[in-house]
Amino acid sequence: MPADFDASAFLSDAKYAFTTLQAAWDKNDISTLRTMMTDEMLTEIRQQLQEREQHTGGAHNHTEVAALDAKLLGIEDTGSEWMASVEFSGMIKEDPSQSPGPFREVWNMTKPKDGTAGWLVAGLQALN
Numbered sequence: 001m002p003a004d005f006d007a008s009a010f011l012s013d014a015k016y017a018f019t020t021l022q023a024a025w026d027k028n029d030i031s032t033l034r035t036m037m038t039d040e041m042l043t044e045i046r047q048q049l050q051e052r053e054q055h056t057g058g059a060h061n062h063t064e065v066a067a068l069d070a071k072l073l074g075i076e077d078t079g080s081e082w083m084a085s086v087e088f089s090g091m092i093k094e095d096p097s098q099s100p101g102p103f104r105e106v107w108n109m110t111k112p113k114d115g116t117a118g119w120l121v122a123g124l125q126a127l128n
Contacts, residue, residue: 001075002082002113011070013119014086014109019065021121026061028053038110038122066091066100073106081110084119087127104128 017036024032028049034042052061067090076083086107091100104127109119 005075007072010084010119011072011086014088014107015068015070017109017119017121018068018070018088018107022063022065025049026063028060036121038120041121041123061094062096064093064100066093078110080114081112083122084109084111102128 021033021036023029024036025045030042030046030049033045037045069089071087071089073085073087076085086109087104088107089102089104092103093100106125106127107121108123110122111117111119
């Protein structure tokens, strides 16, 4: 674990990243997504956004995050980077005509040890 790692501040920043990335996803905001994701993750998300656009005709999403919790599952030394796994859970609403429903996701976030960048989302996995 990095010597200066503050788990509480990290989780607070991770929750901010979650809501910011959700809003950027909803608006197809590639420039914001680019600043918060690894290149590989951005490529995957761009593909998902293109597929969504084909199905919706370009209509934007509107996601309401009604409740959000974050739990640090662990940090791993991968050699040149730190990789943190965070479990997000809570209540989310993507359809204005429905009530919020529960969700659980694990995000892997990486940060170069040389300090050239901050934490970036490197992977996402829905758990339910």
